[in-house]
Amino acid sequence: MLSIIYLVAxxxxxxxxxxxxxxxxMDLFGVIIIACVTALGGGTLRDVVLGHYPVGWVANPKYLxxxxxxxxxxxxxxxxxxxxxxxxxxLDALGLVAFSLIGxxxxxxxxxxxxxxxxxxxxxxxxxxxLRDVLCNxxxxxxxxxxxxxxxxxxxxxxWLLLECAVAPNFSIxxxxxxxxxxxxxxxxxxxxIPKFIYKD
Amino acid sequence: MLSIIYLVAxxxxxxxxxxxxxxxxMDLFGVIIIACVTALGGGTLRDVVLGHYPVGWVANPKYLxxxxxxxxxxxxxxxxxxxxxxxxxxLDALGLVAFSLIGxxxxxxxxxxxxxxxxxxxxxxxxxxxLRDVLCNxxxxxxxxxxxxxxxxxxxxxxWLLLECAVAPNFSIxxxxxxxxxxxxxxxxxxxxIPKFIYKD
Amino acid sequence: MLSIIYLVAxxxxxxxxxxxxxxxxMDLFGVIIIACVTALGGGTLRDVVLGHYPVGWVANPKYLxxxxxxxxxxxxxxxxxxxxxxxxxxLDALGLVAFSLIGxxxxxxxxxxxxxxxxxxxxxxxxxxxLRDVLCNxxxxxxxxxxxxxxxxxxxxxxWLLLECAVAPNFSIxxxxxxxxxxxxxxxxxxxxIPKFIYKD
Numbered sequence: 001m002l003s004i005i006y007l008v009a010x011x012x013x014x015x016x017x018x019x020x021x022x023x024x025x026m027d028l029f030g031v032i033i034i035a036c037v038t039a040l041g042g043g044t045l046r047d048v049v050l051g052h053y054p055v056g057w058v059a060n061p062k063y064l065x066x067x068x069x070x071x072x073x074x075x076x077x078x079x080x081x082x083x084x085x086x087x088x089x090x091l092d093a094l095g096l097v098a099f100s101l102i103g104x105x106x107x108x109x110x111x112x113x114x115x116x117x118x119x120x121x122x123x124x125x126x127x128x129x130x131l132r133d134v135l136c137n138x139x140x141x142x143x144x145x146x147x148x149x150x151x152x153x154x155x156x157x158x159x160w161l162l163l164e165c166a167v168a169p170n171f172s173i174x175x176x177x178x179x180x181x182x183x184x185x186x187x188x189x190x191x192x193x194i195p196k197f198i199y200k201d
Numbered sequence: 202m203l204s205i206i207y208l209v210a211x212x213x214x215x216x217x218x219x220x221x222x223x224x225x226x227m228d229l230f231g232v233i234i235i236a237c238v239t240a241l242g243g244g245t246l247r248d249v250v251l252g253h254y255p256v257g258w259v260a261n262p263k264y265l266x267x268x269x270x271x272x273x274x275x276x277x278x279x280x281x282x283x284x285x286x287x288x289x290x291x292l293d294a295l296g297l298v299a300f301s302l303i304g305x306x307x308x309x310x311x312x313x314x315x316x317x318x319x320x321x322x323x324x325x326x327x328x329x330x331x332l333r334d335v336l337c338n339x340x341x342x343x344x345x346x347x348x349x350x351x352x353x354x355x356x357x358x359x360x361w362l363l364l365e366c367a368v369a370p371n372f373s374i375x376x377x378x379x380x381x382x383x384x385x386x387x388x389x390x391x392x393x394x395i396p397k398f399i400y401k402d
Numbered sequence: 403m404l405s406i407i408y409l410v411a412x413x414x415x416x417x418x419x420x421x422x423x424x425x426x427x428m429d430l431f432g433v434i435i436i437a438c439v440t441a442l443g444g445g446t447l448r449d450v451v452l453g454h455y456p457v458g459w460v461a462n463p464k465y466l467x468x469x470x471x472x473x474x475x476x477x478x479x480x481x482x483x484x485x486x487x488x489x490x491x492x493l494d495a496l497g498l499v500a501f502s503l504i505g506x507x508x509x510x511x512x513x514x515x516x517x518x519x520x521x522x523x524x525x526x527x528x529x530x531x532x533l534r535d536v537l538c539n540x541x542x543x544x545x546x547x548x549x550x551x552x553x554x555x556x557x558x559x560x561x562w563l564l565l566e567c568a569v570a571p572n573f574s575i576x577x578x579x580x581x582x583x584x585x586x587x588x589x590x591x592x593x594x595x596i597p598k599f600i601y602k603d
Contacts, residue, residue, distance in 0.1 A: 021545070022601025029552060030545025031599045044451060049245060051254035053453035061517040075599045082603065115262040130336070135532070137541045139338045143222070143231025150230060197232045197276050199223025201283065250446060252455035316463040331537070340539045344423070344432025351431060398433045398477045400424025402484065 002098060002173055009095030010063060013039040014070035016092060017132050022078060024136055034132055035071035036064065042128035046103050046120050050110060089188060096148065097155050097180035099125035101173060104156035114160050121156025122149055147187035150194060155180030203299060203374055210296030211264060214240040215271035217293060218333050223279060225337055235333055236272035237265065243329035247304050247321050251311060290389060297349065298356050298381035300326035302374060305357035315361050322357025323350055348388035351395060356381030404500060404575055411497030412465060415441040416472035418494060419534050424480060426538055436534055437473035438466065444530035448505050448522050452512060491590060498550065499557050499582035501527035503575060506558035516562050523558025524551055549589035552596060557582030 017038025021031040040057050047055040057064045074081070103124030107117040126142050126149045133140040142148050155176050162172035186192070218239025222232040241258050248256040258264045275282070304325030308318040327343055327350045334341040343349050356377050363373035387393070419440025423433040442459050449457040459465045476483070505526030509519040528544055528551045535542040544550050557578050564574035588594070 018599070019601055022599040023603070024541060024546075025598055025600050026541075026545045027547070027596045027598045029550075029596060030542070033545060033551075048249055048450055049256055050259060051252075051256070051453075055451055055453070058452060058514065058518055061515050064517065064521070078599070078601050081601075112259065113262050115265065116259055119265070134335060134536060135542060135545070137338065137539065139225060139227075140231075140336060143227045143234060143336070144225075145228070148230075149234075194228045194230060196226055196228045197219070197223040197279070198226050199220055199279050199282075201224070249450055250457055251460060252453075252457070313460065314463050316466065317460055320466070335536060338539065340426060340428075341432070341537060344428045344435060344537070345426075346429070349431075350435075395429045395431060397427055397429045398420070398424040398480070399427050400421055400480050400483075402425070 001170075002101060002177075005094060005098040005177070006102060007066065008091060009098045010039040010067055011070045012088065012091035012095050013128055014067040015074045016088060017128075018071040018074035019078075019081065020132055020136055022075070028072075028075070031075060032068050032071045034135060035074070036067045037135060038128045038132040039067045039070075040064065040128065041131040042099060042124045042126060043103070045127045045131070046106070046123040049123065050107060050112070050120065052106060052110065090185075093151075093181055093184040093188070094177075096125045096152055096184060097177055099128075100152040100155040100180065101159050101176055104159050108160060108163065114157070114164075117160045118153050118156045121159070122152045125149075125152035125156075144196075145193065147184070147192045147194060151180055151184045151187065154183065202371075203302060203378075206295060206299040206378070207303060208267065209292060210299045211240040211268055212271045213289065213292035213296050214329055215268040216275045217289060218329075219272040219275035220279075220282065221333055221337055223276070229273075229276070232276060233269055233272045235336060236275070237268045238336060239329045239333040240268045240271075241265070241329065242332040243300060243325045243327060244304070246328050246332070247307070247324045250324070251308060251313070251317075251321065253307060253311065291386075294352075294382055294385040294389070295378075297326045297353055297385060298378055300329075301353040301356040301381065302360050302377055305360050309361060309364065315358070315365075318361045319354050319357045322360070323353045326350075326353035326357075345397075346394065348385070348393045348395060352381055352385045352388065355384065403572075404503060404579075407496060407500040407579070408504060409468065410493060411500045412441040412469055413472045414490065414493035414497050415530055416469040417476045418490060419530075420473040420476035421480075421483065422534055422538055424477070430474075430477070433477060434470050434473045436537060437476070438469045439537060440530045440534040441469045441472070442466065442530065443533040444501060444526045444528060445505070447529045447533070448508070448525040451525065452509060452514070452522065454508060454512065492587075495553075495583055495586040495590070496579075498527045498554055498586060499579055501530075502554040502557040502582065503561050503578055506561050510562060510565065516559070516566075519562045520555050520558045523561070524554045527551075527554035527558075546598075547595065549586070549594045549596060553582055553586045553589065556585065 014035040017035040018031050021034035043056050100121035104117045104121035107120035129142055130140040159172055159176040215236040218236040219232050222235035244257045301322035305318045305322035308321035330343055331341040360377040416437040419437040420433050423436035445458045502523035506519045506523035509522035531544055532542040561574055561578045
């Protein structure tokens with residue numbers, strides 16, 4: 001189940017990346033790179049920081065191909081993309097939660113501490129978008145708005161806890177997917193944010 | 202001694218990172234990430250580039266916790282922070298020098314060449330701030346102003362030389378800390394800079 | 403032959419990096435870092451992502467020294483640099499192609515799949531410039547203009563194919579250097595670009 005949702009997730013993230021690139025009038029190469037960085041950059045950063053080699057898409061280049069195809073399809077479908085804004089929010093939320101579970105599982109397999117497992121989930125879920133914004137020359141959106149990274153941290157933490165309590169893996173995945181997804185959806189609907197820090201010299 | 206100064210250093214760096222995030226009106230998640238990147242990003246980059254796994258904070262998550270706490274304390278103390286500007290300059294200088302020694306020591310333990318030991322010290326000392334500026338969407342300050350990176354390179358170089366000459370490790374650390382710290386303080390006081398390169402097409 | 407062209411390539415890339423830094427009025431430290439990132443950053447990113455340790459310039463610090471010297475010479479020669487614009491385009495094209503072949507060869511030696519070999523060549527050839535633009539706070543040029551990365555991908559792909567067909571390595575290198583270089587030169591002369599994707603919300 002998680003691997004199907006992973007495919008949905010990288011496709012959705014690649015599409016949002018391609019749209020970001022289109023907003024900055026990039027050429028097709030830029031579109032593909034931004035799509036790949038958005039979809040696969042979080043997992044790549046996680047693998048590099050944890051020393052978890054080979055990096056996911058290096059071992060399985062098919063993920064890279066899916067991302068490239070998703071980017072090109074986005075360019076073709078651009079004129080009708082605005083009809084799918086809500087669908088994107090749903091797919092992106094599903095992706096965030098799936099990425100968080102995968103990142104947490106990888107760190108846990110490496111027998112890292114619970115805090116690092118949560119960070120690993122959050123890096124996987126959130127830093128693709130951070131790298132996208134850096135390459136598009138913007139302050140990362142996720143540092144300024146919305147309950148996004150917190151959903152990722154909580155989902156990863158809950159997953160770690162359930163596995164630690166020897167809850168069946170499949171049930172743990174299902175419960176965390178539902179819980180994290182619902183939390184993200186409610187956060188969007190209610191406009192939940194965490195407090196801002198405003199500092200002037 | 203170096204490990205106590207290291208704790209002071211990551212605390213000071215985390216606080217400057219949190220203030221940078223506050224200047225850009227980030228939310229608490231952004232504040233924490235920028236603080237962590239400022240305090241731990243230089244060492245992380247060093248470990249990843251040298252292939253020195255596990256990365257420091259992955260092996261010792263307590264450093265991550267200290268950084269997070271320092272960031273949150275900074276938010277609470279923000280209204281009185283401007284009283285501590287001078288203290289920050291002193292702590293930051295101490296941090297720069299301590300980071301440089303640690304980075305140099307790690308590369309030397311890996312039996313890398315003296316030039317790489319100096320670069321390793323400089324990456325540790327300087328690149329946390331570079332990554333902070335990149336995430337805050339600014340040209341890194343350290344590329345434009347002040348005698349900062351040069352202090353780091355000289356400190357690391359002197360430390361390598363003293364160890365190579367079989368000077369007692371504790372004395373070497375003490376001498377380089379004092380020397381590097383003094384040089385940085387004098388550079389701030391006198392406004393020393395290295396020449397700028399101004400090029401027009 | 404490839405290693406001589408590699409030296410020419412890092413020199414040329416270091417010089418373009420130094421000029422970029424000069425356009426942003428950086429100091430000498432910034433100039434040297436931007437030069438090193440431009441010349442060696444693509445290969446560093448490739449090695450870190452592939453887990454190919456030690457990273458090139460860590461194992462051979464002489465490449466770092468050459469880059470630093472090239473940066474300083476650029477500063478000295480800045481007043482006459484505009485006379486060499488055409489020479490730079492030629493050297494940069496040669497560098498792009500040489501980097502692409504080297505990156506492809508390293509991935510192939512690691513027995514990675516052909517797609518990853520092409521990506522490895524492209525990362526080596528193109529991402530030094532991407533990192534330079536990120537540190538100079540600009541949207542990477544290569545995502546917006548010119549037939550540049552495509553030349554890199556095609557060169558790396560052709561090289562992989564020739565080696566796979568058991569063509570003599572020296573002939574393969576020569577043929578790909580000539581082919582990639584010619585393609586890049588024609589692309590500059592004819593102003594070839596790949597299509598842009600322009601998206602408005």
